[in-house]
Amino acid sequence: MLQFLVRRLIGACVIIFLIGAFTFFLFYTIPQDFAELSCGRNCTPQNIEVIRENLGLDKPITSQFWEFMAGIVNGRDFSQGHCSAPCLGVSFDTGEFVWDSILDRFPLTLSLTLGGLVIFLFLGLGSGLLAAWKRGTVVDKAVSGASIVLSSFQIYFLGPIVLGIFVYQSGIMDNPRYEPFTENPIAWMVGMIIPWCVMATIFTAQYTRMARSTMIEQLQEEHVRTARAKGMKQRYVFFRYAWRGSLIPIVTILGVDLSALLSGAVVTEFTFDLAGIGRLAVDSSLTKDLPVTMGVMLFGAFFILILNIVVDLAYAYIDPRVRLS
Amino acid sequence: MTTSTRTEGTPAPTGPESFFSVRDLRVRFSTEDGIVKAVDGLSFDVERGRTLGIVGESGSGKSVTNLTVLGLHNPKTTTVDGEIVLDGKELVTATEKELEKLRGNKVAMIFQDPLTALSPYYTVGRQIAEPYMKHTGASKKEARARAIEMLTKVGIPQPRSRVDDYPHQFSGGMRQRAMIAMALVCDPDLLIADEPTTALDVTVQAQILDLLKDLQQEFGSAIVFITHDLGVISDMADDLLVMYAGRAVERGSAAEVLRSPRHPYTWGLLSSMPRLGGSLDQPLSPIPGSPPSMLTPPSGCPFHPRCAFSGEVGGDRCATVRPPLGEGRAAACHLTAQQKQTIFIDKIQPRLR
Amino acid sequence: MSDELTLPAQQGPASASPEVLLKVQGLTKHFPVYGGFPIKRKVGAVQAVDDVDLTVGAGESVGLVGESGCGKxxxxxxxxxxxxxTGGKIEYAGRDISHASRRQLAPVRSEIQMIFQDPYSSLNPRQTVGTIIKSPMEVNGIDPKGGRDKKVRELLELVGLNPEHFNRFPHEFSGGQRQRIGVARALALNPKLIVADEPVSALDVSIQAQVVNLLQKVQQELGIAFLFIAHDLAVVRHFSQRVAVMYLGKVVEVGDRVSIYSRPRHPYTHALLSAVPEVSTVDEPEDRERIRLAGDVPSPIMPPSGCRFRTRCWKAQDKCANEVPPLVRLEGNHEGHLTACHFPEEPTTAARDEDIVLDPALTALEDPGKD
Structure with missing residues (x-):
């Protein structure tokens, strides 16, 4: 198991490196002087030279790349001061350290993700299991029908409707906003509740359908039938035998969804006017702020890879065939 | 179909109650294409300590029958009529709770493919111990000891350590042994084995079949043994039921049915099967055509479209009247006893040399 | 459909085959197993086939039997x-094809055809029967007289299907009929050798016989040689004049069918034959030996040294672990009957004075007094 972990981590580092290289060189195919971009309005050629030197833009691309990569591990020095590891460079646009901007935005993204996750896992898996248990009954039909309707909704459609009803018309709620959890947990919750619910609605619908269909599939497995033939109670068979097998596809999709959410829920953030990682990514690519774009990409890649490893570990936990091979 | 006589399924005459008896069992599935009459008026009996072999090809309804015994069919799409009586208890009308108490306890099942029939997620020991704890109220520790005892009995080497292995760590033959251990853990009175050796290699099959026979001697259970393999059935069964298209077409002791078969389908099965001891000059005589669709089973005798001897029955009785299966040693065929005798001796027996 | 094919089975041992069509020498296939840390590398090999010699004469049917994992x-x-x-030599009609490239193989490809076990997955469900049977001709650019369609109809008729069914799809046919389609496809190129891999295992007993008879008709009327691979010993005996028994990647015994089935010498052949359940259609008590091995076939990744059967053999001695027994003609064996065993059995399958039961569970249950 340790071997497996080490091997996967080494692999993850290699992939992060490749993603970094790919983005970096791709960006340099844009015919644009980044120093000029970074310089702003009252720009003099001297200023540009200074900036160019500070950002290391005077050096060849490859050595810039190595400097960037080395900075992630060791940190770098800029005229603004020491950028400690993991240093993702300096924003061309604001002059801030990229890592600091990401750290600034991340709590919101994390809050959004975790809050939504709790809701959609609980409701989605719960209603999916209920539908599978009551297969073919009115309950199943109602749940399945609702989940099909809801999963065809989109956040940018549902979001404004919910905002319209609860914020603009009735005034029951305030506009969503982010309050740090550490400062005021209640305000944190109140501020996030609408985005959570809207986001979770769509995910709930997907997870309901998935949980239902994998459970129904599992219930037809021969080993599930064997468990019933042994006289085990239906509920026991349902939760011990069928559920166990359903976990694999659920965990797989969950890993994909989580890594996507953690690297920025762009649509949700824009719909509710929240400034998270997704927003940062979009803004930076619009302003051609290479270091920020790179930083966000690598940050996202990091989550994708980590969650991939977590999912593999989960497989090993769930399925002894994976663990023991 | 409505014209068919229902003589076959009339309730058993009063007599000594069998340990396990099925009377006029009818199983229908509703599918998208229509109603499948998977089992259509089936009756049989099994005594304690005896083995009933049920032989038939795919779609003959042999496996379905035995899933319904334990109520393991899908109740939403399946209707079951008739009687299934185990030791005086009616099972068709039994509640799920009552069935749960029987399953794995009084009646146990062994399935065809032990790889898919055992859960990959739990250890072999746990899967054997589960029903024992449930039915006897034994503690975890006792159940584990019992699991080890059962593994020893079925010949798993180093049972003390292998009890904690997962099914995928076992070889095919060992998995089926573990399955047998699981089925026998509560000392069942009736064991239903559905093609238990079909997925196994021939040398392993021989071991498992002998093991089942030896264990039956020790446990004294009745066995219902379902297979498509006449060789296996000849080895295992005391009594034999040949099924075709959801019905029993021939019944008798295994020796009687295999040595002097009376139904054209049984003749066909025997003469289409090559045997190790068979003559090399003797060609195989297959049954023409294919088994019927159970959505639209043939009228009258379900075998008549493939039967070479329906011409010897007067008129179109084979196509219109369903031949009844009598009590005891019997074949559901319109041919007269004399005709059956003559045809078998003149035409069939020479093929079986 | 002409299902009532009844043909006389083949007669006894084949007269010394006139012409060798296929000659296999020292054929070896190892599938690498990867593992290790931190960089995965080859750590072993599944020795699926190891040093196999085999010949198939023109028009001859050779059976290849064995249990799962034997490499057949x-x-x-x-x-x-x-x-x-991985190694060894495959010679077809005097030409070495063991490592021939696609192009070099082209002329030979059409002469060697294959029939597969599963008639459900080996036919493309989106193609009509006509297209399926025609495609080998198209691929190989063969234009038979009267056109390809006519040939397809002839083939359908030959395998006992209605030529009118040309435009139907595989799912409209039953398992046995699909296997007939598979046979028709194999015949489309007028092959000289058909390798049939478990062609009847997936079929019901009554249908099996139809297909076996069809294959026999094909073999006899068209003079096509067969390598008939199956685990069912009775079917192989019925269909093949010569039979090779494989165990864990090696041929342990080969010979004409009478020798193999009535005068086997290798303990494994004995065990295999004694394990086949037979229908007793006569009242006489059976005179068959009873041999019950212990356990399953070992893994071909680390096969036992020396004789591979020794771990399950009741006659194994030190020599068996140290020396690989050569496949040779033993004293008293018929011509061409070769056995790879240091301590061969008597050439009979009759019941022994004492059964050989190696399975510990069976010994314990049958003979509680013993150990």
Missing amino acids: STTGRLITRLLEP
Whole structure:
């Protein structure tokens, strides 16, 4: 198991490196002087030279790349001061350290993700299991029908409707906003509740359908039938035998969804006017702020890879065939 | 179909109650294409300590029958009529709770493919111990000891350590042994084995079949043994039921049915099967055509479209009247006893040399 | 449909085959196993086929029997060159094809055809029967007299299907009929050798016989040689004049069918034959030996040294672990009957004075007094 972990981590580092290289060189195919971009309005050629030197833009691309990569591990020095590891460079646009901007935005993204996750896992898996248990009954039909309707909704459609009803018309709620959890947990919750619910609605619908269909599939497995033939109670068979097998596809999709959410829920953030990682990514690519774009990409890649490893570990936990091979 | 006589399924005459008896069992599935009459008026009996072999090809309804015994069919799409009586208890009308108490306890099942029939997620020991704890109220520790005892009995080497292995760590033959251990853990009175050796290699099959026979001697259970393999059935069964298209077409002791078969389908099965001891000059005589669709089973005798001897029955009785299966040693065929005798001796027996 | 094919079975041992069509020498296939840390590398090999010698004469039917993992299917795939051999030589009609490239193989490909086990997955469900049977001709650019369609109809008729069914799809046919389609496809190129890999195992007993008879008709009327791979010993005996028994990648015994089935010498052949359940259609008590091995076939990744059967053999001695027994003609064996065993059995399958029961569970249950 340790071997497996080490091997996967080494692999993850290699992939992060490749993603970094790919983005970096791709960006340099844009015919644009980044120093000029970074310089702003009252720009003099001297200023540009200074900036160019500070950002290391005077050096060849490859050595810039190595400097960037080395900075992630060791940190770098800029005229603004020491950028400690993991240093993702300096924003061309604001002059801030990229890592600091990401750290600034991340709590919101994390809050959004975790809050939504709790809701959609609980409701989605719960209603999916209920539908599978009551297969073919009115309950199943109602749940399945609702989940099909809801999963065809989109956040940018549902979001404004919910905002319209609860914020603009009735005034029951305030506009969503982010309050740090550490400062005021209640305000944190109140501020996030609408985005959570809207986001979770769509995910709930997907997870309901998935949980239902994998459970129904599992219930037809021969080993599930064997468990019933042994006289085990239906509920026991349902939760011990069928559920166990359903976990694999659920965990797989969950890993994909989580890594996507953690690297920025762009649509949700824009719909509710929240400034998270997704927003940062979009803004930076619009302003051609290479270091920020790179930083966000690598940050996202990091989550994708980590969650991939977590999912593999989960497989090993769930399925002894994976663990023991 | 409505014209068919229902003589076959009339309730058993009063007599000594069998340990396990099925009377006029009818199983229908509703599918998208229509109603499948998977089992259509089936009756049989099994005594304690005896083995009933049920032989038939795919779609003959042999496996379905035995899933319904334990109520393991899908109740939403399946209707079951008739009687299934185990030791005086009616099972068709039994509640799920009552069935749960029987399953794995009084009646146990062994399935065809032990790889898919055992859960990959739990250890072999746990899967054997589960029903024992449930039915006897034994503690975890006792159940584990019992699991080890059962593994020893079925010949798993180093049972003390292998009890904690997962099914995928076992070889095919060992998995089926573990399955047998699981089925026998509560000392069942009736064991239903559905093609238990079909997925196994021939040398392993021989071991498992002998093991089942030896264990039956020790446990004294009745066995219902379902297979498509006449060789296996000849080895295992005391009594034999040949099924075709959801019905029993021939019944008798295994020796009687295999040595002097009376139904054209049984003749066909025997003469289409090559045997190790068979003559090399003797060609195989297959049954023409294919088994019927159970959505639209043939009228009258379900075998008549493939039967070479329906011409010897007067008129179109084979196509219109369903031949009844009598009590005891019997074949559901319109041919007269004399005709059956003559045809078998003149035409069939020479093929079986 | 003409299902009532009844043909006389083949007679006794084949008269010394006039012409060798296929000659396999030292055929070996190892599938690498990867593992290790931190960089994965080859840590071992599944010795699926190891040093197999085999010949098939023109028009002859050779059976290849054995249990799962014995390498019989791999051997078939090597001969049809669906797999690349690790070692050894495959000679077809005097031409070495063991490592021939696609292009070099082209002329031979049409002469060696394969029939597969599963008639459900080996036919493309989106193609009509006509297209399926025609495609080998198209691929190989063969234009028979009267056109390809006419040939397809002839083939359908030959295998006992209605030529009118030309435009139907595989799902409209039953399992047995699909296997007939598979046979028709194999025949489309007028092959000289057909490798049939478990062609009847997936079929019901009554249908099996139809297909076996069809294959026999094909073999006899068209003079096509067969390598018939199956686990069912009775079917192989019925269909093949010569039979090779494989165990864990090696041929342990080969010979004409009478020798193999009535005068086997290798303990494994004895065990295999004694394990086949037979229908007793006569009242006489059976005179068959009873041999019950212990456990399952070992893994071909680390096969036992020396004789591979020794771990399950009741006659094994030190010599068996140290020396690989050569496949040779033993004293008293018929011509061409070769056995790879240091301590061969008597050439009979009659019941022994004492059964050989190696399975510990069976010994314990049958003979509680013993140990």
